[in-house]
Amino acid sequence: MEYVMFNGEIVERKAAAVDIEDRGYQFGDGIYEVIRIYNGLMFTAEEHLQRLDESAASIGIEIPYAREDLQIKLESLIAHNGVRFGTVYLQFTRGNAPRKHPFPVGAAPTFVAYTREAGRPEEKLQSGVKTILIEDIRWLRCDIKSLNLLGNLLANQKAAEAGCDEAIQHRDGKVTEGSHSNVSIVKGGTVITHPANNYILNGISRRVMLEICRKEGIPVEERVFSVAELEAADEVFLTGTTIEVMPVIEHDGRTVGNGVPGAVTRKLQQEFRTEIEKQCGAL
Template identity: 50%
Template sequence: MIYFIDGHFTRRDELRISIDDRGYYFGDGVYEVIKVYNDELFTLKEHFQRLFASAAKIKMTIPFSEQQLIDVAKELIKVNKISNGHIYMQVTRGSSPRTHHFPDPAVSAVVTAYAVEAERPVEDMENGVAVKSVDDIRWLRCDIKSLNLLGSVLAKQEAREAGCPEAILHRDGVVTEGSSTNMFGIKDGVVYTHPVSNLILEGITRHVVLDLCKDLEIPVVEEAFTLDEAFEMDEFFYTSTTAEVMPVTAIDGIAIGNGKRGRLTKKLQDAFSAKIPSPLKGSI
């Protein structure tokens, strides 16, 4: 596999990352995951715009232009022969002796990236999955797609130990998002999701789904709802770059609706699939 690091393409056994990298010490950096369908990057502009926005929020300068990083991503797809999968790209503040404050004088940020093959989770998208509710113990800047993911890691592990692929996070009973996803409920034909704020990541797939709701004339209310209200939804789903539109059939062992993928969820899945570069592998 060919990787990109700090301006160069290299093989895994030739990778060299400093022990003084601030990503290693502090999680001082940001990242993006960009989906690849049929050799093409999906919603690439939106992902790279968010990467630069996240960097700006932590006062970090990325030493490459948006177009240069897009070119890097495309080259990784090509040299690694990725058909369907994703690009992972992260930027750390750079390598410097360990101090909590920013390096002074400043050092150059370090960009690393790789590409992997990964098929769509077709079976789960058809059958749906169960999720587990977990207290949202993360920091108060979840709008930044940062490397500080320990809260999400612990939530995901708690869900996994309960036999669920994802956690539904809540603060004092109010649903925020998932450990790595955005959460949506459907009640009486209306889609509900937490509004954009510092408590959630403004997901790219979230945006795509909200646009699809508009196209399909499905009413949307961007308003926080409680975990108790989540149990009473007719349908439920979550979204992410890799999960797409994933039906939730149960929360904490309690069936949502009839315990199967709902009609509007399926309609949104079909509309989402129609936006993806074809041909696609798998059917939902």
């Protein structure tokens, strides 16, 4: 039997029903998070729940739980489902109300969370993945982790059709991020990644990676970089909750570096794993 969380209660999945006029369903009017579970424990849960609060505040959704209470609720769902390795997905919508554009007065947010079992993508972490370049056609508040993911879906579909894992997006020749990951390049030993502003989601894995760089004395430049710099990079890697630090070995049909994951990427992967093990125990 599969259990989910519906408006704060653990219920059987088939008992969780969302109204057809829920604003998440009709408008994508809501926000979400995906948190990785290792050894039955959430990794960087506080950071994810803080970002959820920030996303909620930026679109005026009031989350009816304190952050600590929400964390306890998610822990109870994970324990209930006995998940050792996987993810917990949670979303809040603005609730259900007759379909009108202005925010409804007095509608209570709809809260859904569920778990999924999944191992670490060990093979790809070893071998690396392929990417394509695509124009970033999304809106100008990519810092909000909103349910409106159509631009991201269109980008990732193009990647899938090209036999690639991820689409690296650019605006006017400036690299922003992947469809569901952040992008960094390495040039001459320096990690270069887009600054955390409205053009990208400030990934939690990106932040863990940057913290590792600071600790390990790896030089970092948080600045806009061009498609030309991407194409001339020694190393390219993606960061994300389910992919950790993922090497890119081929971009737009051209080999990145030597065609194998580079030394800086490997170091970051190793240290990322150490961070996971510090919080969640041995992998």
